[in-house]
Amino acid sequence: MADITLDQIIKPENLVYTKTKLMTDKVLSYCPGCGHGTAHRITMEVIEELGLEEQTIGIAPVGCSVLAYEFMNIDMQQAAHGRAPAVATGIKRVWPDKIVFSYQGDGDLAAIGTNETIHACNRGENIVIIFINNGIYGMTGGQMAPTTLIGMKSSTSPFGRDAQRMGNPLKITELVAQLPGTYFVTRQAVHTPANVRKTKRAIKKAFENQRDGKPGVSFVEIVSNCNSGWKMTPRDANTWMEENMFPFYPLGDIKVDGKLV
């Protein structure tokens, strides 16, 4: 073994994986173990595989993924907190042949931006929404989100979320699935290789829907971890997510081809 040099290993025929050219070389700003990076990568892989990069415009939210435009190597706009679906609407309405998607966290999409989310979905805008639900405000240091589970601790629910005083977690994905303007609504995860593959298929379907002019929003929720905000190791966060988040936010398709599953 000692005789093998790096040059002998680094050969085209030994290549098993490369980063999509639609991710820049910029080092991700996400905490190690965070699901945002994986979600970025598979979204960009899908756009590359579908050959849509020259006509795609992405929208970054306010949240940990505010800098998505630094990492996604395509034309991007950064939107005000919660307003990405309105920004997407503006772009898609004046450039109907382009592919437009927003990438948003749960605070962004389901608290401050609920109105824009519901109405873009209800109007049936022909866009893709990728929704990262980590049950917390990661960026601002772990405050309670609209999606925070009952009993879950955050910096603004230090003794756990209490429904009576703090309200209930919002299943916005089930809500938008009820609207006639959504065409595809699914909930996935990216914490295991199998889930990554499934989620990538879902994202691909979402972009294909838009490319093919299928009427309405394709909405992909990704239940994800926020190990920093949850104050857990990445591994514990994933286990906690499986045991607590998935029962409340069950994975799977909710609406396919305009029909509730």
Added chain:
Amino acid sequence: MSELKLMKGNEALAEAAIRAGADAYFGYPITPQSEVIEYLMAEKPHERTGMVVLQAESEIAAINMVYGAAGAGKKVMTSSSSPGISLKQEGISYIAGAELPCLYANVVRGGPGLGTIQPSQADYFQSTKGGGHGDYRQIVLAPASVQEMADFVKDGFELAFKYRIPVLILSDGVIGQMMEKVELFDPIPRLTDAEINEKYPWATTGKKSGTERRIITSLDLDSHKMEEHNHKLQAKYKEITEKEVRYELIDCDDAEYVIVAYGSSARIAQKAVRLARAKGIKVGLFRLITLFPFPSVKMHEMCGKGIKGFLAVEMSSGQMVEDVRLAVNGCSKVAHFGRYGGIVHTPEEVLEALEQKIIGG
């Protein structure tokens, strides 16, 4: 073809948007400017020019639709009245920060709060001193006629794209609602997609291979870069201040006194000037057309030429008067007169204020 028509100010604004080659209008109804979106919907601009008109779920959504479409290189506008304009401020700040071109109109009503649906000029501070957060400015055009409601749409879009800046048409309930004859300018064709791609190398239209990707953002976490960006913005505002000041001087050549006013107040003040002249009082009118940039240099120059006093007339408790004071800078007397909260002053009241506060005061 240019065309002569009898129209409401709001309708003239809407018709001018179609003729100016606007690609989209996003709005939300509010009195006294709902005629803008009503007119646009009735005109079917998607058939006339291909222009998109969309009633948004809120003013917040509307301005963010403007942000998106403007960031993608299109000619877009919105309009509202005071409470709705307050809701748009976050978006306008983002548009200013990201240096996007857009046009919007405020048909001002009395405030604060829900206020009244009657005309007012109480949004002067909001319009000229920032409005939203951060160190930014916007060009503010103040129409005083239905004709200018139409013409300023064309001028406003030109300025917006020249400087990549939000341009505000600051109107009020009088100008928005009154009917006058208006000569509509000849339609300008909308830009083609290819023209947009060629003219606006900053617009997000999809990254072409071998080209740099384009990013629309107002964020920079590096405060040194953010300061640099602010320097760039300030340089642009300075250039605008030097080059884009617009005003009209009426009967000022031999004037001893000057009334300063804009919009509907300027129309009323013009009548007051006539009443005063009939009494032998030598008074002129300094009608502001751009509120930002403010014509400070000209105003100061006039006060050096023997003007004994300036009366700032506005439908507010005294907002524009602060800029008059700054311009005059103590070299002449300045007073304020205005009715507000939805009350429109009469020419007689303006004349009386001139006599009491400036001539006799």
